[in-house]
Amino acid sequence: MPSTQTQIADFTFDNCLMNAAGVACMTIGELEEVKHSAAGTFVTKTATLEARAGNPEPRYHNVPLGSINSMGLPNQGLNYYLDYLLDLQEKEPNRTFFLSLVGMSPDETHQILHQVEESDFKGLIELNLSCPNVPGKPQIAYDFDTTEQLLRQVFSYFTKPLGIKLPPYFDIVHFDQAAEIFNQFPLRFVNCVNSVGNGLYIEDEKVVIKPKNGFGGIGGEYIKPTALANVHAFYQRLKPEIQIIGTGGVLTGRDAFEHILCGASMVQVGTTLQKEGVAAFERITKELQAIMAEKGYERLEDFRGKLQYLN
Numbered sequence: 452m453p454s455t456q457t458q459i460a461d462f463t464f465d466n467c468l469m470n471a472a473g474v475a476c477m478t479i480g481e482l483e484e485v486k487h488s489a490a491g492t493f494v495t496k497t498a499t500l501e502a503r504a505g506n507p508e509p510r511y512h513n514v515p516l517g518s519i520n521s522m523g524l525p526n527q528g529l530n531y532y533l534d535y536l537l538d539l540q541e542k543e544p545n546r547t548f549f550l551s552l553v554g555m556s557p558d559e560t561h562q563i564l565h566q567v568e569e570s571d572f573k574g575l576i577e578l579n580l581s582c583p584n585v586p587g588k589p590q591i592a593y594d595f596d597t598t599e600q601l602l603r604q605v606f607s608y609f610t611k612p613l614g615i616k617l618p619p620y621f622d623i624v625h626f627d628q629a630a631e632i633f634n635q636f637p638l639r640f641v642n643c644v645n646s647v648g649n650g651l652y653i654e655d656e657k658v659v660i661k662p663k664n665g666f667g668g669i670g671g672e673y674i675k676p677t678a679l680a681n682v683h684a685f686y687q688r689l690k691p692e693i694q695i696i697g698t699g700g701v702l703t704g705r706d707a708f709e710h711i712l713c714g715a716s717m718v719q720v721g722t723t724l725q726k727e728g729v730a731a732f733e734r735i736t737k738e739l740q741a742i743m744a745e746k747g748y749e750r751l752e753d754f755r756g757k758l759q760y761l762n
């Protein structure tokens with residue numbers, strides 16, 4: 452049986468599949484369900500300092516080729532997730548989990564990161580630079596000056612293993628500019644991609660979600676080519692110490708295989724997990740293993756990043 456074991460920043464995971472932040476990770480009950488599934492680990496819902504109710508409902512809608520959402524960062528607040536993770540690392544010291552976070556302002560982001568730095572948390576931290584759904588707030592990662600300044604300040608005091616969640620970029624020059632910034636810092640991973648921001652889906656002449664008059668982040672089948680391009684663009688450009696997490700359009704083992712072929716060391720499942728539940732992890736893992744077995748690959752390193760080009 453081929454192995455789907457992987458490593459991020461010296462931590463080993465039995466499986467390369469996990470949830471994408473935002474799906475099945477708002478409450479301890481949901482996180483426990485992912486923890487007990489075939490997933491290798493989980494990431495928590497992006498936490499702000501204080502709990503937030505988020506945007507009015509309906510704010511998530513499944514559609515045939517994916518999903519649209521404008522959740523507005525509902526979450527239980529940093530302490531809820533941090534306390535749970537601290538408890539978990541006592542009970543399961545051999546497993547590593549991800550804490551996702553961002554402040555509602557740069558000051559709040561630093562306050563959160565200082566608290567995490569000073570805590571006993573030993574896991575991985577995902578700083579979310581790509582939340583598209585808070586009305587009036589632009590995505591941090593689409594402003595390169597702000598991103599560089601934020602990372603410079605963060606790494607003046609933060610020493611724990613930190614990566615960033617990115618939105619999709621659509622221009623080669625933006626891949627170049629973003630990578631030049633990220634390569635200046637001791638990031639452990641970049642996660643490509645968050646939802647394709649601000650799509651619009653219509654049914655019966657009406658939008659399907661209430662916030663922002665129906666505009667919302669798009670996930671699922673729609674976004675796989677964009678996700679793969681971002682995974683591979685950063686795999687080509689980033690220093691080897693910065694690993695890639697691939698997220699976007701993972702419905703099948705073949706989708707996960709393609710993310711890894713493009714350079715991903717871990718693969719996250721968002722819309723498919725929302726639609727199918729945690730059984731998706733076992734199904735996708737088995738499909739991935741079947742593809743690997745057919746090709747004679749025994750471990751992910753046998754094909755990671757080995758995308759072939761036409762000469």
Ligand code: DHB
Pocket residue numbers: 473497505520521522523524525579581582583584585645646668
């Ligand atoms: C939300 C959506 C995102 O894509 C994200 O990265 C963080 C939060 C949200 O709307 O809750």
